[in-house]
Amino acid sequence: MALVEIHDVHKSFGAVDVLKGVSMTVDKGDVTVILGPSGSGKSTLLRGINHLERFDRGYTKVDGELIGYRRHRGRLHELRPREILRQRANIGFVFQGFNLFQNLTILDNVTEALVSVHGVSRSRAEERAREVLAVVGLADKEFAHPRQLSGGQQQRVAIARALAVDPALILFDEPTSALDPELVGDVLQVMKDLARAGTTMIVVTHEIGFAREVATNVVFMDDGEVVESGPPDQVLSNPREPRTADFLSKVL
DSSP, rough: OSSSSEEEEEEEEEEEEEEEEEEEEOTTTTEEEEETTTTSSHHHHHHHTTTTOSSSSSEEETTEEEEEEETTEEEEOOOOHHHHHHHHTTTEETTOOOOTTTTTTTTHHHHHHHHHHHHOOOOHHHHHHHHHHHTTTTTGTTSSOOGGHHHOOOHHHHHHHHHOOOOOOEEEESSTTTHHHHHHHHHHHHHHHHHHHOOEEEEEEOHHHHHHHHSSSSEEEEEEEEEEEEEEHHHHHHHHHSHHHHHHHHHH
């Protein structure tokens, strides 16, 4: 069974159809990179996986569990907010804009979900936070505040926060697009290390080099649809679809 199942999802905002029946699967340990032009539906799809966006039709499953819904008598019924929060807490999400608590130290940013959502003791949460801060190369920053860190360091804190709960899956929504070019490399290196350690990841990004080096599967989306998917060597070096080739010609 695939770890992630996305089944025929649709989403509209007003009269605009953003997703038009997208389906895909991701196996445990895979790194799926989603590419596509702005407005193609990539981020909406990603946010729908953990129910930050409600799909109009279709559903997602992570580790066999419906996300955001229960099935009763053949119909989907939305879960209560507390149940959705429980599910969401087990799926890491790294946002484009870091989303750190500016009034908390780095250590407290990482421990917050462990204590408040997962009920982990403060001492164990801090122990786990120090473990993951070491993984992302920020062991010496635990008492700093986000404003004292560079954008790249803040994004590595966000990755540490996602890692702290030992999630089955981590979603990355253009994690380097808000960074100055000289800061991108450190964040991508952390992501590469996670991939090599077997972390299951779905990554929306324009970093073609990362996709070529790390991805097990590359998905190209355009106009709310999956146009093409496959191994990076095939999609990036020998695309079958003209829309894929045209996009790559503009970003490579």
